[in-house]
Amino acid sequence: MSLNMFDPVDVVVVGGGLSGLVAARELQAAGRSVHLIEAAAELGGRMTGQRVDLSGPGSAVAAPASSPWVDLGGQWVGPTQTRFLALLERHGIRRFESPHDGETVLVFGSTRCTFAGFFQGFPEGQPPAVxxxxxxxxxxxxxxxxxxxxxxxxxxxxxxxxxxxxxxxxxxxxxxxxxxxxxxxxxxxxxxxxxxxxxxxxxxxxxxxxxxxxxxxAAQGEHPEEELLHGGAGQLPALLAADLGEGVVRLGEPVRAVSQLEPGGPLQAASGVPDQADPAGSGPTAAHPVVVHTDKAVYPCRAAIVAMPPAQAAQLRFSPELPADRLELQQRMEMGACAKVLVVYRTPWWRQQGLSGIAIGDRPWVELCADSSDPESGTGVLAAFVVGHRYARWAPLDAEARRQAVLGDLATYLGPQALEPVAYVEKDWPAVPFVGGAYAAWMPPGLWSRCGDAMRRPHGAVYWAGTEVAERWPGFFDGAVRSGEEAAAAVLAQLG
The missing domain is CATH 1.10.405.10 (Guanine Nucleotide Dissociation Inhibitor, domain 1)
Incomplete structure (x- = not known):
């Protein structure tokens, strides 16, 4: 197999989610040449959305341009998420207050109540009638x-x-x-x-x-779900990619390995890379000590940023090998088990009952749903989440059984009208290649103590990015932006 040998650049960014896109933009703005390589056919990672067809039950990827958007991944922003807010302002993306007028529903055991408050990490307003x-x-x-x-x-x-x-x-x-x-x-x-x-x-x-x-x-008391975005968060990756210009982004090209010169040691090729992936003259050199390998091409550079969840970074081969604590971090820091379901109605009918559309409870499938309706669309949208052990029971069901499970819980919370949506869209995040879960990755007992230093520590000229790496707002869009900016700044400092 013949591989393309690309001209060297300053930095290769591996991963085209929000963090990788931000890192690439920061590097370009500082005058550095960049390649951004994404394994999937589309950019965005966990920041993605689609239009929904309101002509009948089900959804359509290619819906009319007048159809409303739904966010399949993250969707909210809060007032202290300053780096993400700055990005939205730069691209002219308008925001609106998350719908919350009306009472919250709580179902616990056999009891259902409504109350003028909420609790999630902290209590706010009236307590529930427990x-x-x-x-x-x-x-x-x-x-x-x-x-x-x-x-x-x-x-x-x-x-x-x-x-x-x-x-x-x-x-x-x-x-x-x-x-x-x-x-x-x-x-x-x-x-x-x-x-x-x-x-x-x-x-x-x-x-x-x-x-x-x-x-x-990432305190819930700072209201990270205060606002939603007109047109959805999923519109942002294409805007960021357009800023990068032609020839920078490579899609549908999984990175397999990263090789680099070992400080003070001999040139090494990535362990396990097929011979044809490292032809003569394509290895690291003093001028370009890092080489990123895919099945299609070889990308020499001066430094690389791996902007991927740790569990996905574990799929890459590195030479020199990663230290033991980084290897353990990647092996044990699992992605969350979460499916997000967007249920669309002609109108937000729950408001006529004095309900906010926010419901929480110990139902068998859906513990949380929230009104995500854009007032400019006129439609009603509920975002529901099936997570953890509930997800493990739900995911193997057939499509109709999954649908009825979600709609049945929504009907218990909000009423029988929940059973009759005009569109129903599932995003099964653990089944998404090159992502493997949502919202983010988590640490089991003991892993922070043993491997915490490996989260941010560079591996030679390879740097790490992604919302999991952030020290502020990890797991949120703001954490992804901060991580991308910080990784770019660290690379720029190395390049001098």
Missing amino acids: PSADWDDAMAALERFQALVEELPEGHPHHHPAAAELDQLSFQEWIDANTHTPFAAWYFAYFCRAVGFLGPAEPEQVSLLHVLWGQRT
Whole structure:
């Protein structure tokens, strides 16, 4: 097989999600030459959307241009997510307040209630109509939880004096020790499954330190779901790619290996790369000490940025080999198990019942749904999430059974009109090649303590980016932007 040998550039960015696109833009703005290589046929990673066809049940990828957008991945932005807000302003993307007028629905056990408030990481407004002993138990535990959060420093948490002790515990062990009622225990388990920096993960899977760190760096009290975007977040990757210009982006080209000169040592080719992927003269050189290999081409450069979730970066071969802590990080930092379902109606009919469209509860499939209706479209859109163990039971069902499971829970929350959408769209994120899950990746007990330094530490002239790497707003769009900017700045400093 004959491979293309591309002219050398300053930097190759591996991964065309938000973080990789931002890193490439920053490097170009500083006058550096860049290639951006994306394995999938489209850019965006977890930032993607589509139009929906309102002509009948189901959805259509090629819907009319007048059809409303839905975001299949992330969709919200909050007032302290300053780097993402700046990006939206730069591209003229308009925002609107997330719909929340009306009462929230809570279903717990056999009881359904509505209340003028909300809770997710912190309580706001009126408490739900659960027994006062249950609510008091949850609030007392939340106070103890928040005290631990406030002890953590800024940045990654693993150098905190108590980090090792906190990291050895699962979040479930903390819940068991600090709650005394089924409602309070569910309150924290729901939080673990619902919030973006947590994967989502089940509380027995994730480190207590990771949950505390997430609440420290991406606090729900800062209202990260305050606004939505007209036209959806999924429009942004194409705009960022257009900024890069022609010939920069390579799509549908999985990177297989990265080889580089070992400092002070001999030139090495990537271990396991087929002979034809490293023809004579295509290896690292003093002028271009890094080479990125795909099945189609060879890309020499001076530095590389790998902007991928750690579990996806584990699919690449590196030479010299990665250190042991980075290898373990990539092997054990799993992506969250999450399917996002967008259910579209002719109108947001729940508002006529005085409901906000936000519902939470211990239903068998959907623990959280939220009104995601763009007021300019006139349609009603509910975003529902099937996560964790619920996802593991739901994903093997046939398409109609999955649909009925989601719609049945929405009907329990909001009423029988939920059973009659005009469009229903699923995004099964763990099944998406080159992504493997959503919202983000999470740390099991002990991994922060052993491998935290490997999250950001460069491997020679290879740097890491992605929302999981961020020290502020990890798991959110803002974390992806910050990580891309910071990786680009580190590469620019190396290049001098």
